[in-house]
Amino acid sequence: MSKEHQSDQMIINTILRGGKERESTLKYLFHHRHFRETTAEIVFKAGGDHEHQETVFEACIIQLDKQIRRSLYSEKSLLDFFQNQTRVQWCLLLQRNQPDRHKVLGKLGDDPDLKRQIRAVVMKNSGNLEDAEDCFQNGLELLDKQLTEGKYRGGAIKGFFYQTCYNLWRNELKKRRTVPMADEALHQPVELEDPLTVYESNLSRQLLDEILQRLGASCQKILNLKYFIMDQLSMDEIAVQMGLKNAQNASNTLTKCRKKLWELLVEHEHPYLWTRNT
Amino acid sequence: MDQKYIERAETYLRGNLAESDRKNFERDLASDPELKLAFDQCRLAMDVVDRQVEIDLSSKFRHWGKEKDSGRSHLMSLAWKIAASVAVIIGVYFILFQRSPTLSHQQLALKFYQTPPAPDRTMGGEDRLWAKGIEAYQQQQYRVAIDNWSRITRRTPEVSYFLANAYFNNMDYQSAILIFKDLSEGGSIYSFRMEPCPVVFIHWATGTL
Numbered sequence: 314m315s316k317e318h319q320s321d322q323m324i325i326n327t328i329l330r331g332g333k334e335r336e337s338t339l340k341y342l343f344h345h346r347h348f349r350e351t352t353a354e355i356v357f358k359a360g361g362d363h364e365h366q367e368t369v370f371e372a373c374i375i376q377l378d379k380q381i382r383r384s385l386y387s388e389k390s391l392l393d394f395f396q397n398q399t400r401v402q403w404c405l406l407l408q409r410n411q412p413d414r415h416k417v418l419g420k421l422g423d424d425p426d427l428k429r430q431i432r433a434v435v436m437k438n439s440g441n442l443e444d445a446e447d448c449f450q451n452g453l454e455l456l457d458k459q460l461t462e463g464k465y466r467g468g469a470i471k472g473f474f475y476q477t478c479y480n481l482w483r484n485e486l487k488k489r490r491t492v493p494m495a496d497e498a499l500h501q502p503v504e505l506e507d508p509l510t511v512y513e514s515n516l517s518r519q520l521l522d523e524i525l526q527r528l529g530a531s532c533q534k535i536l537n538l539k540y541f542i543m544d545q546l547s548m549d550e551i552a553v554q555m556g557l558k559n560a561q562n563a564s565n566t567l568t569k570c571r572k573k574l575w576e577l578l579v580e581h582e583h584p585y586l587w588t589r590n591t
Numbered sequence: 592m593d594q595k596y597i598e599r600a601e602t603y604l605r606g607n608l609a610e611s612d613r614k615n616f617e618r619d620l621a622s623d624p625e626l627k628l629a630f631d632q633c634r635l636a637m638d639v640v641d642r643q644v645e646i647d648l649s650s651k652f653r654h655w656g657k658e659k660d661s662g663r664s665h666l667m668s669l670a671w672k673i674a675a676s677v678a679v680i681i682g683v684y685f686i687l688f689q690r691s692p693t694l695s696h697q698q699l700a701l702k703f704y705q706t707p708p709a710p711d712r713t714m715g716g717e718d719r720l721w722a723k724g725i726e727a728y729q730q731q732q733y734r735v736a737i738d739n740w741s742r743i744t745r746r747t748p749e750v751s752y753f754l755a756n757a758y759f760n761n762m763d764y765q766s767a768i769l770i771f772k773d774l775s776e777g778g779s780i781y782s783f784r785m786e787p788c789p790v791v792f793i794h795w796a797t798g799t800l
Contacts (some may be wrong), residue, residue, distance in 0.1 A: 319648075336651070339648065340651075340655055343655050367656075371648075371649065373642075374652075375645050375649075377647050378644065378648065379644070382644075383604075383606065383641075384606035384607065385606060413651060429689075453760070458717065476700055491634060493681070513641075514641065518642065518645075521638060521639060521642040522642065522646075525642060536636050536640055537640050537643060538634050540637045541640055543601060544605065568594075568597075570636075571632045571636050572632070572637075574632070574635055574636055575632050578635060
């Protein structure tokens with residue numbers, strides 16, 4: 314077993330032990346320079362800024378903690394995890410937050426090199442300056458749609474945008490029935506990578522927060538004891554921590570709390586169905 | 592709801608079922624509404640707990656971030672303090688030692704050298720030149736003192752000693768050091784008065800220390 318793998322395994326084990334050990338491990342990861350730099354490199358390449366990098370890095374740690382606690386962690390190494398999860402979280406951020414999406418699109422729209430590249434490819438292939446300008450603007454609109462629909466996989470965004478514009482212009486040429494583009498062989502349509510995997514509820518955070526608020530402290534506590542790391546504590550231990558007589562009482566309380574939770578959800582008439590989001 | 596449904600759902604959600612058991616569970620999940628409800632309830636409980644954890648972690652991130660920033664700013668402030676101290680030391684050094692080097696050495700030597708007070712008039716006898724020199728020496732008019740004392744033909748060790756001091760204060764180090772060295776070879780009380788200070792100060796003043 315490699316040193317790196319050993320240290321990864323140690324991190325996973327301490328997170329699974331919970332309590333202070335988990336907290337100090339997560340703090341260690343939070344300050345981990347290499348993982349941070351890995352995230353930063355991917356986010357910057359993907360059009361994000363420092364603020365985005367920070368948000369994405371924190372989301373990666375939350376996701377790591379969750380995947381380990383839920384026995385869903387399956388990456389070869391933590392570095393792989395941070396690399397893959399950064400892309401996932403960045404794409405989710407762009408998919409869900411219009412202001413961030415528009416910030417990235419704005420930066421691309423103001424990029425003179427990118428404009429020059431698109432102009433070059435259009436004008437080299439039977440287009441004029443006006444076509445190039447239209448292609449660039451249509452490319453930005455299409456990219457916005459692609460980001461919203463999750464068709465972007467978190468790679469270099471300039472390359473992705475260039476490919477989008479290229480495909481737009483190629484289709485335009487097909488419509489005009491002119492000669493195909495000169496270097497078409499070099500520019501195949503964007504191949505989508507493996508679907509991005511993220512483990513999270515399909516309930517919105519807002520809804521979960523509302524349910525949490527109405528659940529009550531006692532139910533929050535017993536659910537936390539039971540499900541934070543499933544079966545870490547026996548029902549006897551849960552009973553002791555809850556100040557209940559015995560395991561049976563703890564089990565009954567737990568059943569009541571699950572029922573209450575469900576009722577709170579039904580009140581919101583939410584068609585709850587848990588799936589592994591892809 | 593039957594507890595056995597909950598236990599089955601939790602076993603599945605723990606993620607350590609064998610492949611065949613997992614497939615069986617998923618098949619039953621699609622056809623058994625009781626099992627589906629148990630599964631959804633457990634899943635919801637886990638989601639709520641995960642959201643709680645997320646909120647808790649986000650607040651910890653803010654705290655750790657501040658810790659990091661304050662640690663960084665503490666380091667920065669320490670670095671600034673060190674830099675300021677170094678700057679002050681360098682500044683003082685330049686002011687004292689580097690600004691016009693010869694002059695500042697002279698000034699320092701003059702500042703720190705304890706010029707002996709003017710002798711009693713009677714000590715030099717009735718010699719008019721001696722008395723005028725003393726008067727000038729008292730008023731720190733060393734040039735005048737030198738003019739008078741250097742004209743004394745019978746130069747006692749006392750006259751030599753104060754003449755050398757006048758030369759020193761007048762920054763004529765060559766003349767001062769010759770007299771001081773001459774005195775140091777004699778056996779008068781002035782030979783003891785001058786070791787090692789005046790010569791050291793002359794070397795300091797001339798930058799040859």
